[in-house]
Amino acid sequence: MNTAAQQRRKERIDRGIKVRTDGLYALMSWRELAYLIAPRSILIVGLLILPLVMPGRYWPRVISIACIYALVAMSFDFLAHYVGLVSLGGAFFVGIGSYLSAILNTSLGLPPLIAVPVATLAGGAFCTLVLLPCLPLRGVYFAIVTLMYPLFMARLIEALDIVGGTDGIMGIDSFPSAWIEQYGVIVMVLIFLFGLRRLVNTDFGLVLRAVKDNDQAVKASGMNITRYKALAVFIASATGCLAGACLAHIYMWTGISTFALDFSILPIAATVIGGSGTLVGPVLGCLILVPVSELLRDFGTLRIVFYSLILLAFVVFRSDGLMAYGQRKYDQFERWTKI
């Protein structure tokens, strides 16, 4: 007793271009080349054009903020998916980066273009150092402890009234020009995106994934997993600190709100929407979520409801995220066949 609907099914066929071997491209034709390059170039060109087509001064700024979030989201995705450390402390990296760059700029007089890289590296080192004791923790325990770090820092600054207390640090220099400000973060997002994607495909990245899969076997292979985890945390926290440092110079102000939960939670939501484990997914997720949450600003607190609904819909209907969905559509034909 088959109904009409049961008599046909969707068939998926690979587009059949499998030219990627380990680190080598064996390209057969221009079509295949285009097939490989198209998605990357659309992303790069799209990101570079985006500020030009945005009206006014407000929307380009939103793009900058989205890029800041994108850096944090990539850092989350890298740690969670490739190292198995689910960090809820994105705000910690952002806060440390932004305070460091602010202090380097206002107290030592370093120009932003020097303060930002220094804050990135020093902040990464500092975050790694204080996270070192948590590295043996797993799963939920690591998540909870990292969630505490930014909250702790915010209360510490408030209670001790250090580095500007509740007022924050004002009078931070902005980037030398609006162009540098706009494109600096965009280029950084692209560099970190392609850099991280390359990294996870090296042997080093393979060891990190092995640590996530099965840390006992990595220990039995004569490798110090704490060292590998620490290196990965350094990479991730430096990425987050870079985001924070740029933020300080874009707003020309920093304060304890950089340690706020938003910087921990929104990147995770963006990763869910974009597709975890893809590194591109989180970037796309931020480019969608940040503008949407700006649009919903008029609704006041009600936007949290919209926001939750979007997230809920993604978790229920598209739990592998937009990227996985898009990739499937791109790599495979689909058609209905009778059975």
Added chain:
Amino acid sequence: MTGEPILQIKEVTKTFGGIIALNRVSFEVNRGEILGIIGPNGSGKTTIVNCITGFIKATSGHVYFHGKEITGKPPHKIADLGVTRTFQIMRPYYSLPAYKNLVIPLCSPRARRTGGWRGGGRLGDRNTVSIDIMEEIGFERDSYVPYKTTSTLPTGYLKRLELARCLALKPEMIICDEVFSGLSMSEIASMVPLIERLQMDGITLIMIEHRLRELFQVSNRIMVLNFGEKLVEGSAEEVMADPRVKEAYFGSEDIEEVMSHA
């Protein structure tokens, strides 16, 4: 054939809360030999492996490798010295292709130091080396098997992969925790020559087994554990003749099988 002791275990005790898993166990392993360890379930065999390789800390007692104390060192340091192990519950990287499992040990400081393998050049020398090792351990080079996702491989291959992980480190010693269990008779038969070849290559082995017949075939010496204590130690015949061993194994299939063939 066998030389001076290279691994010495002295009075090792391990308690888990109230359970005494190991009670003052002492023994030595000589260079180049195969020492078999047998004992009923729960007699502390895996626990002694964990104590030697640093995966758990002994409550008291000492372990010496080449006369130097290695008690309480972290697992990666002990593996770095050349004392490697397999896991009773296999621990491959399920999500990776099978051959990539070996790229990880090949990245370790020991594998890089002991040379032999030509480092990890840009075009993926480590991949080539890992395929070489897999061939050595019984994967067919030209089949698809080494390239399959590990989670799809049958037990026999996973056991071999455990051994291959040890081999990638160019070990001095391999401690095999039940590499024969879960395998069919024919699979075991194909593993035995492999073990013998490892010994000929100068690797010292400790083999923990429930498959007594195959174990007696390859091992030079047998030690029996029961309730965390060492019962006896000696040649296979000596051990099996001991009434205490018969008592410990009373009613168990392992011994009946061996006795029926003896």
